[in-house]
Amino acid sequence: MSTRSALLTFLLVVPLFAIGIWIGQNINPLPIDASTNASVYDELFRVLFSIGSILFLGFVGLLTYSLFKFRRKPEDKGDGLAIEDNLPLEILWTAIPTIVILFVGLYSYDIYDRMGGMQSLEHAGHNHESMVSKERIWGGIGSGSIGSTKESLNKELFIEVTAMQFAFLFHYPKGDIISGELHVPVGQPISMRMESKDVIHAFWVPEFRIKQDVIPGQPTILNFTPTKAGKYPIICAELCGPYHGGMRSTVVVEEQKEYENWFEKNSKTPITKT
Amino acid sequence: MTISIQPQDNSPKESLQPKGWMTYFSFSLDHKVIGLQYLVCGFIFYLIGGLLASAMRIELTSPISDFMPRDVYNQVLTLHGTIMIFLWIVPVVNGGFGNYLIPFYVGARDMAFPRLNAVAFWMIPPSGLLLISSYFINGAAQSGWTAYPPLSITTPAAGQIIWIISVLLLGGSSIFGGINFIATILKLRRPGLKLMNLPMYCWAMLGTSILVVLSTPVLAGTLVLLSFDIVAHTGFFNPALGGNVVVYQHLFWFYSHPAVYIMVLPAFGLVSEIIPVHSRKPLFGYTTMVYSILAIVVLGFVVWAHHMFTSGTPPWMRLFFTIATSFIAVPTGIKFFNWVATLWGGKISINSAILFSCGFIINFVLGGITGVTLAQVPFDVHVHDTYYVVAHFHYIVYGGTVFVIFASIYHWYPKFTGRMLNENLGRFHFALTFIGFNLCFAPQHWLGLNGMPRRVAEYDPQFAFVNQISTVGALLMAISTLPFLWNIIQSAFVGEKSGDNPWNALTPEWLTSSPPPVENWLGEAPLITKPYGYGLKEESEKLVSEEDIDVNLTNQ
Amino acid sequence: MTSLTETQQQSQATLAHEGEHPDYRMFGLATFLVADGMTFAGFFAAYLTYKTVNPIAPDSSYELELALPTLNTILLLVSSATFHRAGKALRIGNSKLCQRWLIITSTLGLAFLTSQMVEYFTLPFGLTDNLYASTFYAVTGFHGLHVTLGTIMILIVWWQSRSPDGRINKTNQFPLEAAELYWHFVDGIWVILFIIFYLL
């Protein structure tokens, strides 16, 4: 490679990276982040968006450039140069994707771990008397949310979710509340055990960036900690029949006080104030 | 190795087969006829599948379910997915172009098993009609092309059973085709032709056929069990009877992930034929291309559970499948870099074929990159089963494979008919398709990220505007089909005569007349050891000279 | 292969597409058997997964006796050997001997099917009783279907090899060899099936 073309490459690659990184950092197509998972997710998203933009724009640039540069002049009837391979180049473009992939893989592993996805399911939710510890739990992300210590685990709010065609039911064992709407206090780690009565459904809150299938016969667990008060949609994300599109509910994230009010009003077994 | 070429004599003889266009409606054993039968039949199913897609897109212009009832939407959705995959993409890129080209490429007069070949083709129209007829009988299947139980067990049984039967038949046809391709490529090569001399499409088809033969039977077995659950009330996948629904998903994706490479590897092969011809350069990195196909085949078998990241799979499994899936980007990337390197420094004729090929590269790279993001478990738990996934795979199957099919038709039409397609109409078709396609599917990424699940007829009104944009794109795509249809039909009658080798190509199929004689070559099949020898002195001179190419190349 | 005189009578063009090349048929069959084997592999994988993750309900019964299936295994293994003998006999041109071995083989196949039926009728569970029962019947049934087809094939081969100038003879061994390969395949599957369903 001559110095000139090296310089040229450099001059092209730097802005490409700049644009890619700028896109990743500044264009945010995601809804607001309302759980501890969501902010970690967005971090991953920005990185992937940057890498993806760099690769895509670079590729499109390369392609359009060669289409313009090397298009056939009308009078030219000859062939191009018979270059059949180039080992250094081929090693280069095997190595670059490999490195990118390794980086992305390790990084997303780290993110997943921080989301609590790597925690063994055997321990999930065992501190709740309502869960038989012999029961096999089939997984789900956030089984043991971010920053959950032994102590915070004990403070988890435990909710049982039942999905059926075409609704979600939320059962709060503590106050024996059954509700069609999910009410949770801000900053409180939530632990949900989910099971379906008929077909497969999926519990999805886009603002929390979590999704877990709700499967008949195989209970799954989902943990999260909401961080912003507000009302967010709960969406069923697995085709479950004609009214799949209408199978929605709401999660109401509210301040501790309001939550307690709601709880008090609906609770069948009044809890003793601590 | 024994050679199958029959004793030759060059005097023209009368064919015993039906004449003229009637051939195409007969049980012909000629691989060229079968190839075209596949292509035309597949294209008709594409129009039907596209019509269904348009209906879905029209339904989705408004956030409420108004254009059709909800259960009909699900039927249309299921039919669209099934038709597009099993009756359009798979038969066309495998059966269609494979049958037409592979015997030429290996220097044979037909496939290894012509009769099996014809049987494989003739299984397709009846199963396709059966599938579509289910809509009129008692309502088609409505559990999506994935047919996850228990939904598929609890929805009306008739439609689901018909769906299973036709997918089984189509799978059988695909297995027969795969066996035929493997035997043809490995066993029927002309003497002197080494594996490493074969045009890239042969390698792609070899890899694809291995995938077909190893994975399709698993789908067949699974669907048989599913039908037992529906008909005989067994409980394999029915939790009410102690069954396990996730096992179905494993078995299904064990087939259906390889199936996505069954849909795209042949397309990779086809562009590898098209790009060198129109840029007048040898295919860059032949050897690495071959190895990357083999790598994709192997990796393709160990990534299936990336469709099940939210199905309650254990953490170690998700991690393994994330890594394995991501690594497919490496061999795939090699192929893309090689294509760009083939274009680089060439003398590129910017015609419809090359435009569609480059459109393919752009769309596929985008779809591939979103695929790699989907492979990351933490990323996927948010976007799984949303329009982000819909956008991903349409970028690949439509922006990738369908674009390649169009490119191939522009490239090989002169071979099929002896006439050129109208180039201006072709560019117009490309422009409309490219714009319509991106308008339709690019916004769907945003929809998915923001909370629109897939397979819904009604959705949050905040998404209405973006969905309308998408629908406009879809309608543009539908309109773009019209100039193409007009072009292929009228050019068959009034198109400019192309001569035998309008592109001055070096691959074997062009070194005979266009359209080819029934026995492919009047003389012996030429021995082409450098199918991409553009720019290499001897080959190009030979083409410029007016002598009989067959003789010349055989004697070298 | 068609002889040259016939070639001249027929159109060369048609010929190019008519002939199924005999040399490749065994290869094609072997490829098909690989595919068929994958169907079984799918079933076995499903069964093993069920075993590891779906505990059997305490009130449902799924008990398998070993005696009959062991006998079945022996029957099939012996039949593989006898089929092999039949092939050998044909290769030296002894159709009579070949036929005798074929009859023995098909009898063994029929014996297998009968004993399988006996097992079905004596088992304490039915097709829809529980997950394991269903899988057991589905897989052994699918295998039994293969044995049935194989037995029919053997009988056809037997019928066609009655005399040295019948359809199947020293110069045209393909049908016999194809049936033999298929039979060995079905045996092999049974051995795996036996290990997975009865021994594990």
Ligand code: HEA
């Ligand atoms: C032809 C079809 C096809 C092809 C080829 C692919 C290719 C890929 N697919 Fe896709 N996919 C589908 C069709 C296809 N897919 C379909 C139909 C579905 C949905 C099924 C359903 O649920 O209905 C799906 C769903 C799907 C999912 C599940 C999403 C979900 O449901 O949650 C995932 C997750 O991992 C995935 C990943 C990938 C990856 C990593 C590739 C890779 O092979 C892509 C590799 C290519 C590239 C990466 C581009 C080129 C490379 C470079 C330019 C090098 C540099 C790049 C990097 C270093 C990143 N796909």
Ligand code: HEA
């Ligand atoms: C494999 C190939 C393939 C192809 C080529 C396409 C092509 C298209 N697809 Fe498809 N699609 C799938 C495979 C494919 N799809 C699959 C597997 C699914 C998942 C199904 C599931 O979830 O189970 C899916 C799902 C899917 C959805 C998601 C539905 C949902 O989840 O609710 C949407 C929505 O926009 C869509 C749209 C389109 C559009 C607009 C096209 C367009 O590109 C189509 C363009 C073509 C035309 C418009 C034809 C035009 C011709 C005419 C109109 C002429 C008149 C007709 C006659 C003379 C008969 N598809």
Ligand code: CUA
């Ligand atoms: Cu419940 Cu979709």
Ligand SMILES: [Cu+2]
């Ligand atoms: Cu996949």
